[in-house]
Amino acid sequence: MDKKKVNYGVYLVTDSTPAILGNKDLTKVVEAAVRGGASIVQYRDKHSDRETAVKTARALLEVTRRYGVPLLVNDRVDVAVEVGCEGVHIGQDDMAYEEARKLLGPDKIIGVTASSIEEAIKACEAGADYLGLGTVYATQTKKDTKSIIGTAGIRSILQALSSAGHASIPTVCIGGINSSNATAVLVESSAAPAKSLDGIAVVSALVAAEDPAAAARVLLTNVTMGRVPDVVKGVAAGTPLSHNMTNLVVQNFAANVALAVGASPIMANYAEEAADLAKLGGALVINMGTVTPEGLRNHVQALQAYNAAGGPVVYDPVGAGATAIRRNAVKTLLSSGHFTVIKGNEREIQTVYGSSVTQRGVDSSSSLTIPQRATLARALARRTGAVVILTGKTDVVSDGSRTFRVDNGHEFLGQVTGTGCTLGTTVSAMVAAFRSDVLVAALAGLVLFEIAAERAAVRDDVRGPGTFVPAFIDELSAVRKETAGGNVAWLAKAKIE
Numbered sequence: 001m002d003k004k005k006v007n008y009g010v011y012l013v014t015d016s017t018p019a020i021l022g023n024k025d026l027t028k029v030v031e032a033a034v035r036g037g038a039s040i041v042q043y044r045d046k047h048s049d050r051e052t053a054v055k056t057a058r059a060l061l062e063v064t065r066r067y068g069v070p071l072l073v074n075d076r077v078d079v080a081v082e083v084g085c086e087g088v089h090i091g092q093d094d095m096a097y098e099e100a101r102k103l104l105g106p107d108k109i110i111g112v113t114a115s116s117i118e119e120a121i122k123a124c125e126a127g128a129d130y131l132g133l134g135t136v137y138a139t140q141t142k143k144d145t146k147s148i149i150g151t152a153g154i155r156s157i158l159q160a161l162s163s164a165g166h167a168s169i170p171t172v173c174i175g176g177i178n179s180s181n182a183t184a185v186l187v188e189s190s191a192a193p194a195k196s197l198d199g200i201a202v203v204s205a206l207v208a209a210e211d212p213a214a215a216a217r218v219l220l221t222n223v224t225m226g227r228v229p230d231v232v233k234g235v236a237a238g239t240p241l242s243h244n245m246t247n248l249v250v251q252n253f254a255a256n257v258a259l260a261v262g263a264s265p266i267m268a269n270y271a272e273e274a275a276d277l278a279k280l281g282g283a284l285v286i287n288m289g290t291v292t293p294e295g296l297r298n299h300v301q302a303l304q305a306y307n308a309a310g311g312p313v314v315y316d317p318v319g320a321g322a323t324a325i326r327r328n329a330v331k332t333l334l335s336s337g338h339f340t341v342i343k344g345n346e347r348e349i350q351t352v353y354g355s356s357v358t359q360r361g362v363d364s365s366s367s368l369t370i371p372q373r374a375t376l377a378r379a380l381a382r383r384t385g386a387v388v389i390l391t392g393k394t395d396v397v398s399d400g401s402r403t404f405r406v407d408n409g410h411e412f413l414g415q416v417t418g419t420g421c422t423l424g425t426t427v428s429a430m431v432a433a434f435r436s437d438v439l440v441a442a443l444a445g446l447v448l449f450e451i452a453a454e455r456a457a458v459r460d461d462v463r464g465p466g467t468f469v470p471a472f473i474d475e476l477s478a479v480r481k482e483t484a485g486g487n488v489a490w491l492a493k494a495k496i497e
Ligand code: 3NM
Pocket: 013, 044, 113, 133, 134, 135, 136, 139, 140, 141, 142, 145, 174, 175, 176, 177, 201, 202, 203, 204, 205
């Protein structure tokens, strides 16, 4: 397992005491939680003898390996060494970091608990792979916690880490976090654009849950939602380049939407420019709405330039199923490089997936149920390694392991041309600014876009699709400014499941 790629979103810390575990089987609880969305597991057991601890760790490792998530052991480094799991988590009173590193070697994960700026910076300097920050709120689960620092304490540590040059260390926080406060904990503790949490760690919210799979799923949704403002702030602060190779219809609209969300647009269809533009840290949108032979050659060349530079590429396969030419263009592009995000309506995504469907023009229509759409998006994400956004009345976003549905938006989005294309542009800005988690970035772009549409549609000055467009650009810009200024009340409108 590549320790740089670990997802810290929903971090499960186990507890084997009857007060929390009840009479449930710990292995089954962990299996259910991981199935529901827990992305990393720490086996924490302060009481069992060594033999029991090794046996339990082995049983948990069998589960976590099956799901491809890391297993760490709390404190007991010897147990981690013996079972060969992915690493350890050490508190301030446990074995020193250096000693643990000697025993585990360079490739294992070592996480360190920190309750203060000093402890956090010291752990980073020692080489910790991630930090567990806390205690956020007083908790029945651990009564001897040293300091309750709240979300304000977390935020000051994150800010200090960033100032000290440790902005890239992953962080989670712990203590009294559950599904009802997870989103708020992430939002309140964020020091974005400087630094934000990567996830939350919980004991009782999962181990004591009646249905740990369902509880993990809700936590995953709420944690993901809580990171959305970080993405929007990142765009506002970074003004990333959004390089659009788009169709004739939407050039102006897409450029205005890019500006509204805080990006810097360039509409450059000549691929010889792509190698230079790819070095500027932005993202490329390839939109095949008005495909031509020359356009396709340019798309291939630009895709390869961004792939070579490690820059994100958003693919918008407009009208993919409409003609044989477009179906072939899809195949050419997919076999020429790698996409970071693929965004399309049901027919387009079906075509990209390889299902033989015909599409009337570039219109969207839907025949799949929502679970079928989720399955399709997940399958295409798994096959291509891209995050897939399948748009419709209910949108689906998937990276192959995490899949969400979004029920925001407004019918006006379907009554003016180019809204789908400008969503691609919006998402390009998000993935350019927020590289650590493409799924979170893509989801942020989608909910920002659709909530802005909802706000525009109900304005007094909007009387139909024509007056909707300028109001929509206004609202995109307003939501961006509110978020950059710390007001994320708009997020309460998000309907993410
Ligand atoms: N460590 P719950 S708080 C294991 O502050 C642990 O370092 C803490 O349990 C710390 O999610 C804690 O049930 C328990 O509140 C967290």
